[in-house]
Amino acid sequence: MSRFRHSMRRWASPMKQLLQGNDAAALGALYAGCRFFAGYPITPSTEIAEKLALLLPKHGGRFIQMEDELAAMAAVVGASVAGVKSLTATSGPGFSLKQENLGFAYITEVPCVVADVQRGGPSTGLPTAPSQSDIMQARWGTHGDHPSIALYPSTVYEQFTEMVRAFNLSERYRIPVIFLSDEIIGHMRECVTLPQEGDLEIINRTKPTVPPEDYKPYDSSRLVPPMANFGEGYRYHITGLSHDDTGFPTNNGYIAEKAAKRLQKKIDDNYDDIVKVEEFFCSDAEVIVFSVGAAARSAKEAVLAARGRGIKAGLLKALTVWPFPDRHIKSYASRLKRLVVAEMNLGQLSNEVERAAEGNIEVRRILQANGEPIAPAQILEHFSPSDRAVYV
């Protein structure tokens, strides 16, 4: 612990510092208590691995570069089962490979965090260009029914704080959390003053208090059953097969469905705790742009420019992408004429916004998948059709 304090003081300096987004994510993980990282190098996520290869041992943790992303994801789940908060980081091609063991973490309810710093795809795609095209993969990347939590910061500071939140949510709800980012946010440098020890709440998994013989690792009477770590005297079984309250496999479809519904419910019932949306100039807005990550930065610029011209524009920036901020969308859909969605893909968020809005509002799509950031001007023109000439 003294070693931790020492080096945290050294790295999370209380002074203003110029920090890269990926480095901030790595420092956020350390702050959250992450003490294990397993990964496989891939642009534009690699700095997270590099930073943690250097810093984890200084905090009493271990780093390992595995032979592929399948292995990295497996190792991260294994480390968490043994009681250590764990992270892996990747980009699209690696995120595809993580899906197998991410599914294992969903069904076995093992907390951990998976960072996906997005680049253009599918396949090897545009390796060094930004993209936001893994939105749906973060929801439905692995097979089977399961809820998911995905966070998506849009500043270097948020790379730190949202990484802390990712660990907190994963520990609180016993679920792997996807930390989405993109090449722009990951590689951008901004001046930040990082939170100091004690500034942010750190949540750790709830451990069982019952005697070992009464322990049910998947107790269906609890929304989130307490989790024992291997080696703590609660000898239990973990399997990726559908299992009953005791953790042992079952072929009983009724039990399997009940368990799947509990997994869904533990997330659905905690919307307010999980879903975080930043509302910027929204209270009196007549047109709102919904955006995330790098695109949300341009959207913010566009909103400021519009306000300068007397247009009542606002920004709804989702820091939580999954569960989707349905309630926020619904509340605006009932009182606005138009929602603009700006995203660096071919419509993954727009489809969700339309679903959530239930046809009550016009949804304008600004879609771009050419590896270039969306410019504020592209967004601005959708606030007021006549505004285009003025701004450009």
Next chain:
Amino acid sequence: MFNYDRYLRKGKLPHIWCPGCGYGIIFKAMIRAIDALGWDKNETVLASGIGCASRLPGYADFNTIHTTHGRSIPFATGIKLANPKLKVVVMGGDGDMSAIGGNHLIHACRRNIDLPLVIFNNNIYGMTGGQFSPTTPIGKKATTAPYGMTENAFDISALSIAAGASFVARVTSFHAKQMEELMKQAFQHKGFSVLEIITGCPTGYGRRNGQPEAADQLEWQRAHGIPKLRYEKMSSEEREGKFSIGVLHDEEKPSYLETYDKAVGLA
């Protein structure tokens, strides 16, 4: 009298294994080896992948994890690096370890990661009904090799030695007593140890290949598994179709954790 009950999750029995399956023999040896080593049940972890072999941990009263097909080594790697005090034993079938998990196997060997691995080699995919595996001998029948196997087989022990495992041993389920001794050695070894067990699958392999009864396969193992010293003295004609058993490789070298912890200042 050895008290097996102490290590069994009796409520989970009977097991799923077919009558005549060699896996019961391996299970027994594993329990006896762990008992002989005096491992604390609370600090012992059994990790497996997917397949008939990988069902073993579910019946044993330890910390047990039944992972995904081929991935038990990396799961176990995470467990071990998170808490090196835990005694982690990894196990799985020949398909699990040398096909889908083959990459993890060779990298575990190369790292000399601090884990023992037991491979239940029945030369076939048992759980999915008898498809060929990377260890199915040429010419043998499998549901996906109806004309006989046409690919060359892996020698898992030779592969492991070549890839850098510091302890490699092979035995058969006929040689049950020796199996227990080799398990003890493998489990105590510092670094990565591989114990390859040649075993029978009357359901998926034997009945398609002229060994319909469990005893046929045990008899074949007895006749073809040759102690290393004797095997080495045999001519190449005598060796035809046979394989060596016993400790095939035993080397003292730094383990992954030893090297890593020293380098990064954790030791």
